[in-house]
Amino acid sequence: MDFQQVIMRLNEFWAEHGCLLWQPYNVQVGAGTMNPATALRVLGPEPWNVAYVEPSVRPDDGRYGDNPNRWQQFYQYQVILKPDPGNPQELFLDSLRVLGIDTSAHDVRFVEDNWESPALGDWGLGWEVWLDGQEITQFTYFQQAGGLELDPVSVEITYGLERIAMVLQGVHGIPDIRWEGDVTYGDVHLRGEIEHCTYNFEVADVDNLRGMYDLCEAEASHALERGLVLPAHDYVLKCSHIFNVLDARGAVGVTERARYFARMRKLAREIAELYVKQREELGFPLRAKFSVATPKVEPVPLHYGVPLPSPSQPDGRDAFDLLLEIGSEELPVGDVDRALVQLRERMPEGLAEARLAYEDLRVVGTPRRLVAYVRGVAARQRELERVIKGPPSRVAYDEAGNPTRAAVGFARSHGVGLSQLITRSIDGKDYVVAVARDEGRDASVVLAEMLPRVLGALHFPLSMRWNASGASYSRPLRWLVALLDDVVLPLEYAGVRSGRASRGIRTLNAPELPIGQASDYFGIMEGAGIMLDTADREASILRQAQVLAAEVKGEVPEDAELLRELANLVEYPLPIRGSFEDEYLRLPEEVLLAVMRKHQRYLPVVRAGKLLPYFVAVGNGQSLDVDAVRRGNEEVLRARYADAAYFYREDTERPLEAYTPRLATLTFQEQLGSVLDKVKRLERLVSGLCQVLDLSPDQTVAALRAASLCKSDLVTKLVVELTSLQGQMGGHYAELAGESAEVAQAIAEHYLPRFMGDRLPEGMAGVVVGLADRIDTLVGLFAVGIRPSGAADPWGLRRAALGTIQLLVGKGVSLAVPRALSMAGEVLPVEVGEELLGEVFEFIKRRYRRWLLDSGLRYDMVDAVLAERGHDPALASHTLEAFAPWLEKSFWDGMLDSYARCVRITRDLETVHVVDESRFVEPISQDLYEIYGFVARRVHAHPTIDTLFRGILELKPFVTEFFDRVLVMSEDTELRQNRLGLLQAIGDLPKGIADLTVMEGF
């Protein structure tokens, strides 16, 4: 099928299904979503079904036409269905069949992919649709656009036309696609592709583009002021494209990006609001229009507001099996697990609350169905007796034993006869009580009430709405099977009613599977080629993958996380081994693995720890055409590796340090300058830190060189593309460029730790550079007024603070944080005052405290130590380690109290009294002072918790005796002051170690 025929067929298909056929937009856009036919029409209540081609331009994706399936310009085919017709996935699959794709032989998959456009304030939940591993479509339920919540939700289907054409034509690269007759896509577009890449990456004048951006933005504002939606929208699109070119040109730093996004988002939101207002003023004229043609696959009818039939249940049985199958569109892998965990908790809770006995519960699931099977549910609720306390017996009955008016009133008010009142002894006193007996209802009635509640209580990190019921769930819920043995239990959730029709696996076109009775279910599912239990699927994948790996004398390394993900992506796993060209093995292994695992979810195949040119992909369903699926997946990986190889080749053409100057084009933060400026600061800061930390000359040399190079990989192409490889690639490139092993390692490690529990740098050079990087970020950003607020911390300041702590504590590096902050402040290009440094320090300390508390330490101990040693987290940490065991001691309270007595009496004094040993009159005072002297010397010599607490323990009997015998507050001033002075001295013993006054029990 020619490329143009693909479009014609899609046009016919969607026109037949009631879509208005639209045209590509005449402003450069990154995606069909930005076309007003989507961006605006999804807003507001009016229906809208539309389909169109969109040439989409993403300068950053340009590869000069070198990559087989990634070009900076490509064609999307965009479909919007508003509202959700109830069966958009089926419609979509029909459209693939119209294109000639056999969906039972090819592996068509809905893989979680949520979509967000921070620049325009849009987001939605959905999937990328894979065809044999190749992403061919983006399928999204649009939740928000232009910052406005959408009601109704729109279904957005975005086909990647080139990739579909490549599959249909069996060609290996975009240029080979036959467009029409002999004419190829390459004939038509290759030269332009190369030119646009050259322009975007090499030629575009940054100042000119910035100028254009500003002018377009100004015009958008003008248009908005006059209430003109479309002209404003056009200009925002222009801004967006200009921004994309600037970005591809490498001229947009992190902050600047955020600022550009904020500017665009503001306009987009104003436009969205204005549009909705405008439509409202027009009376939402499309409301009565768009009668969608009946699709080939009927959606399950929705029944908002129509009463459900009354539940009934099988007659004459004491117990029966309950089957609940919740059918939905493909759940994200994480949500499958989450839902199963919740069902395993909620079902027993619910059954217990419902007083329904049962034999056992089995909860299993796949991406398309969650199943709770309850065996032996009692046919009725357990009987319940409820005792209601009435008046005391002596009040309720007169002396003749006849009920008084009080008894009569009580009985009446609880609806029981007087004869049913009985007397019970409660707390040693007799009362009249009424016993109400709840005999329980039919299980069917109770379950019909309970199960929707269980459903409604399932929650997910990201939930979505999709239809007018307003219900939310991980992905649209499409069918419910609820059976009590052979009787349908009437339920309704999200507008969907329960029945007995389950659905088969997608690969077999999801036929309806009627479930005669609950107990048939598992057999039917197995017969339909569905493996219901995640654990079974995991085991099956692993077993088969190892066999496939063994065939090429390799093995599949353990990777529980990936295995679970794979198991939750399918209903029936079909592992398939594919291979790739040996030449790619020349790429760094981390790159190969990152691509395989992250992008494609392939299991790697290794031999003796080294990668082999194979992978194992996992298909969905038994009916697949293994060869076709393998070919498809190989194509995808080839393209991905070609991309990586292209970047790697480009990157390694020059030594790492050659990239450093280009850091000047990456803005770190507007006021703080470029990333290159930051690197210059890091060099000075690292130099200072090396001195302070007393690093060896070798370490210092390595740290300084690493500081110069640590960010250079940010402008290499591979890192621009796969940000997760930052540092790693820097280290690799440094090694290739002949830098020392220490330097390379430091570059690779300076981002560590990236998250809680991550590993730490091994070498000190990496530690120092990592510290300098974070401290510079913290002080710098605070200095220009950036703070985390609420949950929002776009700059990762909390992570930077915690990383600093983790480094210092984890590597046991003793460092006075305030001093380091002050050093950072000195090299910053902005004013950094004492107050600000204090604020940053407090911020770091708070993160540290939170971390300590989260690790289970007692808050008072933490506060005590931080008060005195918070400036030096490593020291504080050691101190806390030493402190903790003391709290467990039986004598802790007494010891603390003994110390406390000394402090309490002196706490409010404003003067520090100097002790004059000669003035002590009582021997105990002299003794105490003498012991104090020993202790104090020891503590000052070794200011550790142990020395301190041992000292306080040593002092304790003397302190006790002192207070027993001596009246501290003597009327003789000198005497009094000398005694107070002694106590003050004892009170000061913990100074610099811990502030014991904050301890509980003080």
Next chain:
Amino acid sequence: MDFQQVIMRLNEFWAEHGCLLWQPYNVQVGAGTMNPATALRVLGPEPWNVAYVEPSVRPDDGRYGDNPNRWQQFYQYQVILKPDPGNPQELFLDSLRVLGIDTSAHDVRFVEDNWESPALGDWGLGWEVWLDGQEITQFTYFQQAGGLELDPVSVEITYGLERIAMVLQGVHGIPDIRWEGDVTYGDVHLRGEIEHCTYNFEVADVDNLRGMYDLCEAEASHALERGLVLPAHDYVLKCSHIFNVLDARGAVGVTERARYFARMRKLAREIAELYVKQREELGFPLRAKFSVATPKVEPVPLHYGVPLPSPSQPDGRDAFDLLLEIGSEELPVGDVDRALVQLRERMPEGLAEARLAYEDLRVVGTPRRLVAYVRGVAARQRELERVIKGPPSRVAYDEAGNPTRAAVGFARSHGVGLSQLITRSIDGKDYVVAVARDEGRDASVVLAEMLPRVLGALHFPLSMRWNASGASYSRPLRWLVALLDDVVLPLEYAGVRSGRASRGIRTLNAPELPIGQASDYFGIMEGAGIMLDTADREASILRQAQVLAAEVKGEVPEDAELLRELANLVEYPLPIRGSFEDEYLRLPEEVLLAVMRKHQRYLPVVRAGKLLPYFVAVGNGQSLDVDAVRRGNEEVLRARYADAAYFYREDTERPLEAYTPRLATLTFQEQLGSVLDKVKRLERLVSGLCQVLDLSPDQTVAALRAASLCKSDLVTKLVVELTSLQGQMGGHYAELAGESAEVAQAIAEHYLPRFMGDRLPEGMAGVVVGLADRIDTLVGLFAVGIRPSGAADPWGLRRAALGTIQLLVGKGVSLAVPRALSMAGEVLPVEVGEELLGEVFEFIKRRYRRWLLDSGLRYDMVDAVLAERGHDPALASHTLEAFAPWLEKSFWDGMLDSYARCVRITRDLETVHVVDESRFVEPISQDLYEIYGFVARRVHAHPTIDTLFRGILELKPFVTEFFDRVLVMSEDTELRQNRLGLLQAIGDLPKGIADLTVMEGF
């Protein structure tokens, strides 16, 4: 048929016919032509067949959605066929039928419309295609793009989708078009249309847009420097769109427009050249591709280079009839006439040269065929005897009368026997001559040679190429019928071979009409509903139109030019009366007529000199569905009038003077400021001229007011739309605004005369304002360095100069042009020196001289008068009128000579000698001096030609006698000087009247 179905059907149609289906461009364009799929792909030798939709944006055409068929954005459907498949018109008509248009009932017409994009350096020849009067398609043979000549030529078909959909759906306005189901075009686009209009006309910030333009231009240049075609092209498109918005905003003056165009054209040309170079480097890869599918209507096969068969002719006849029919695509109306005139000259010439006798020749034609019918052509050429002069007889023969070697050589060299040499007397001397006898060839052979020459000699103001033959003609030549009685005469021209198949009228789908023998031709044509003779068609139109007009008690005013045009637009005229709404009669009649005549070529219907709400359109062919055609034409006129009414309403909302300030946004010329600046200058200049010309106070007041308002209509919408109404509308609006009749008239008239032979202003106010306007333009533009060069005079400086002259001469206004120029110079914002003023004056004088010479005056007289009176053209003109009769006199030469004698002898003297009457010694000297005195006093009192020449005549006998008797060059110095002084005085007599020394015969 839904709007989207129209597109789908066209896609199917053109895909079936081998077109690549393309997408709209993602940059705003004014037309599909600008899409690189046209703009670039038409360049170079590679084939290219493509079809696509193009949303086209023309800000200027915006009417806030008010006009039924004119919006600023609309959808084109663009088809490019490269090379010409030979039958593109038939393909196009097939595509209309696919859309369900019955081309035999509807009036589909190809009306000359040549296309040019000055901004991009493109042009082509072709037609607008009318469907019942509505322009639905632009059909062009692209001759040049990006400034480069195209080879091969591309056929460009641009459908107007909305207009087609309106016809198909029978709806009356764009918003009512059904797009899909219930959803209308208005639902989809109306709001956006209004918004874009508001933005373009009211909101767009001029400075911002200029800024964007400059930035885009700079980026285009950057891209070009790096050899990047498409990025550069994109930016040029952006420039073009920005320019269009600026233009709609009313911010582009005449000069600025020219400057913008020049900038864009320069880029476009560089891009075009670069593109061709690039394709060449790639080896023109599409050359082997694009096998066009066989169309349903086969083109006439072309036979480049295959030899023609030998001509033969009917046996055994002395004479026969020759039919030549040249069939082509629709010729422009003017070209029909031109071709007929040429054929009527060339055929007899050709036949005479060919020595073919014939009885008579009839030349007739229609837009699709030119016919030459020669009755009674002789079967053979007339015999010819050719006499060749040889050597003199005495050389050729010896004394014995035997031929010498000279005779033998001569005979041999001319291929005659010695016996054939004869002696003839030539110029009184005997020569030997050879007589060669040409017995003549068959007429068929001679005609087969001659007719292609006749064809090739036809020439047109604009000719085109269309196929690989490289031949040029007014429009593509598609068939040739050439018959000698019943025998086909083999001819070939432009790759087309002659045959006997003519074609019928388009309305009947142009069936093949075989012509059995020549004499059947006229009968067959009549039978096929074709009226071959223009005069017949004219008469038929007039007769029927008058009948139709009479039915509504009106008549059709005489308009020979329009009638001829109408007659040459059809092969069979079918006048149809339509009507329009009475309300439009409220518009000024000149507007109604301008629209009817110019845009639609309708005959107006009047009663007692006043327009009635009717018109007569002329359809093509008898088979038309009169009602359908009428409806269509009425729709068109309604839309046109709605447009005019909209403008008129808008324009008259404010008085004319309210528009004046907006003239500040119209740049007149960059250095000379805005049109408002020009108006301010005109006020001052008019004030000065009124004084100099001694106008009455009333005239002065009117002239000054008119000067203030004369340009204000340039910013009214009607004039922006119909520039030809400038002045006229100004006058009309002035009247409405309550200005005096004189002022209104002066505004209306100040552009007069617009061309040679145009009428002049009636009032003096108009004259003065017109003078001031032209003089300001001339001096101003010269001052900033603008001059006409070669044929190019984009500023109309020659017209301005000539207009000045026509005003002064025609109105008999005596004015010293240099003084007026100097006054203009004083108010200009740029430096104007004497030298420049001199240059301008010389420029004007040259134009004047050329005009005078063209009017048939003797150059020497013109030069004589201009030398002395060129500064005052009115005076000069009177002078020349008086001068001319003198040249006819028998005594002229003698009189001139007499004067010349006085001058010749004194001409080289450097001193002017004062005459001392007392020193004359001879009486004749005294007499001469005395007569001179009389004459001189008369001439000085009345410095006219007549006084002068009468004086010279009077002096003549005395001058003669003086020279006879007196030796001027006496040795006596004083005597000599006195005599010379007298002659000098006589020589000076013509000073200030004419310089007689330049006369022939002097």
